[in-house]
Amino acid sequence: MIHPIPPGTRDVLPDEMRELRALTETLRARFEAAGYGEISTPTMEYEEVLRRGDERAAGAGYRLFDEHGQVLVLRSDMTIPIARVVATRYEHEEPPFRLCYFGNAYREVDRRSGQAHEFLQTGIELIGQPEPQGDAEVAALVIEALSDAGLSRHRLGLGDGSLYRTLLAELEVPEDERRPLLEALSRRDLVGVERRVDQLGLASSASDLLTRLPTLRGGPEVLELGRDEPVSPAVENLRACYELLAERGVADRVIFDLGLVRELGYYTGAVFEIYDPAVGFAIGGGGRYDDLLGRFGRSLPACGVALDVQRVHIALTAEEKEGS
Amino acid sequence: MKIAVPRGALFVETLDLLDALGIDTSEVRSNDRKLVFPDVGIVTMRPSDVPTYVEHGAADIGITGKDVLLENVGREVYELLDLGYGYCRMVVAERDGSNAMEESLRRLGAVRLATKYPRIAAAHFADTGRQVEIVEVKGSVEIAPLTGLVDGIVDLTATGTTLAENNLVEREQICECSARLIANPVAHKLKATEIDDLIARIRGLGR
Numbered sequence: 001m002i003h004p005i006p007p008g009t010r011d012v013l014p015d016e017m018r019e020l021r022a023l024t025e026t027l028r029a030r031f032e033a034a035g036y037g038e039i040s041t042p043t044m045e046y047e048e049v050l051r052r053g054d055e056r057a058a059g060a061g062y063r064l065f066d067e068h069g070q071v072l073v074l075r076s077d078m079t080i081p082i083a084r085v086v087a088t089r090y091e092h093e094e095p096p097f098r099l100c101y102f103g104n105a106y107r108e109v110d111r112r113s114g115q116a117h118e119f120l121q122t123g124i125e126l127i128g129q130p131e132p133q134g135d136a137e138v139a140a141l142v143i144e145a146l147s148d149a150g151l152s153r154h155r156l157g158l159g160d161g162s163l164y165r166t167l168l169a170e171l172e173v174p175e176d177e178r179r180p181l182l183e184a185l186s187r188r189d190l191v192g193v194e195r196r197v198d199q200l201g202l203a204s205s206a207s208d209l210l211t212r213l214p215t216l217r218g219g220p221e222v223l224e225l226g227r228d229e230p231v232s233p234a235v236e237n238l239r240a241c242y243e244l245l246a247e248r249g250v251a252d253r254v255i256f257d258l259g260l261v262r263e264l265g266y267y268t269g270a271v272f273e274i275y276d277p278a279v280g281f282a283i284g285g286g287g288r289y290d291d292l293l294g295r296f297g298r299s300l301p302a303c304g305v306a307l308d309v310q311r312v313h314i315a316l317t318a319e320e321k322e323g324s
Numbered sequence: 325m326k327i328a329v330p331r332g333a334l335f336v337e338t339l340d341l342l343d344a345l346g347i348d349t350s351e352v353r354s355n356d357r358k359l360v361f362p363d364v365g366i367v368t369m370r371p372s373d374v375p376t377y378v379e380h381g382a383a384d385i386g387i388t389g390k391d392v393l394l395e396n397v398g399r400e401v402y403e404l405l406d407l408g409y410g411y412c413r414m415v416v417a418e419r420d421g422s423n424a425m426e427e428s429l430r431r432l433g434a435v436r437l438a439t440k441y442p443r444i445a446a447a448h449f450a451d452t453g454r455q456v457e458i459v460e461v462k463g464s465v466e467i468a469p470l471t472g473l474v475d476g477i478v479d480l481t482a483t484g485t486t487l488a489e490n491n492l493v494e495r496e497q498i499c500e501c502s503a504r505l506i507a508n509p510v511a512h513k514l515k516a517t518e519i520d521d522l523i524a525r526i527r528g529l530g531r
Contacts, residue, residue: 110398155513187397187403190403191403191404191405215520218516255516273513275510275514279381280510282509282510
């Protein structure tokens with residue numbers, strides 16, 4: 001007999017479960033050793049809570065009503081609930097707070113895309129530590145945890161989520177032109193960005209900067225290009241991060257990416273994406289969210305990163321296969 | 325790098341471009357049946373499959389039409405370059421001498437349209453504040469209004485010949501389309517040097 005399960009979900013049987021468990025135990029050991037205590041939050045949240053963190057409710061795809069008619073969502077993001085917990089439960093305690101989590105999250109995806117709707121996520125959140133120290137600690141820890149797990153080719157893309165917006169403001173691009181440009185950038189439509197920039201009639205150095213910035217990615221030399229430009233505070237932070245990461249011996253894992261944008265609306269500074277050559281999608285991502293805790297009533301700078309455990313597992317399997 | 329190459333209307337010009345970049349495509353040209361050419365890193369496929377392969381990283385980069393990208397909005401791929409060739413336009417057309425679309429909108433409240441591009445058609449009519457019923461077809465869309473299935477069509481036209489042969493006239497242009505170079509987001513970071521070098525060489529060809 002075949003009994004169906006909802007699209008984008010799956011069963012995990014013992015062979016796979018053993019491997020996933022070994023992977024998550026390795027990651028957990030590294031997080032705990034670095035002082036990140038594990039927490040667990042409900043699978044369901046009030047939709048209102050997610051909306052407080054992100055205007056699109058972090059892309060939640062599954063909604064239900066409780067017995068009082070309140071709208072609940074299956075969590076699509078772990079960071080917003082953790083911000084809620086810290087503001088609620090650690091109201092009077094001395095920061096920083098170091099927390100990690102392992103749990104399923106749920107998202108809305110195009111059914112044709114073949115991506116999971118339910119996925120196992122793990123991550124770390126460092127709350128109360130400002131940039132650049134906090135950014136560097138989180139980035140270094142996730143790189144090291146993945147090395148512990150057995151990956152050897154992973155890279156961390158490091159950019160700044162507010163860079164392009166700042167640049168548009170500094171160059172005095174008209175307000176109503178900024179949103180379409182930011183949308184084209186977040187669609188990764190660089191042809192559209194170039195077209196729109198050309199139509200703005202800016203000085204050629206400004207046009208050139210707006211067109212080139214999204215394509216600037218690579219080693220620390222990328223940061224040289226941002227010197228003396230209107231974006232220098234963000235670039236200075238990335239440079240400071242780089243030095244801290246170099247001290248921890250993981251700087252060679254970092255790809256600076258001035259065009260990096262993340263979908264979620266709560267990022268205020270550094271943003272991360274984690275790549276492995278065996279997987280066509282980012283295997284993780286995160287960033288700095290200095291405003292999010294304040295929305296829950298306890299204003300604290302914060303930074304975090306999450307990994308898609310199944311994608312990390314795919315990367316590990318591919319690496320083992322190629323190595324044998 | 326693995327390159328996804330579209331068969332069909334963009335095929336020959338894409339191979340010409342790759343030749344100009346020093347990638348030997350003679351085997352691809354001489355072999356109609358074979359689809360994968362590992363020696364030169366080329367995979368050939370339907371244009372509408374190119375974003376799928378590139379999004380999943382089964383190809384690092386690919387070439388496809390802007391029409392395909394618009395219809396597949398939400399795919400996580402970088403659109404890097406307008407390659408200029410394969411120029412055509414997405415239009416709304418109806419039977420010559422008829423004003424079926426306007427009549428339907430006035431008397432029945434919605435236009436009935438056939439198309440292979442349901443998302444583009446729906447977005448265009450939503451953006452212009454008109455209600456539309458979309459009938460998705462896979463084959464020759466030109467015959468749909470002639471048989472009374474729909475009032476009009478949304479389709480690509482390069483020269484207008486096919487429209488004219490079927491006694492159809494263009495009423496509105498939705499957008500212009502041409503071939504685009506796209507890249508997988510992970511490859512765009514991990515193979516940045518190769519990809520940037522390729523873009524520079526294509527720009528250098530003055531196309």
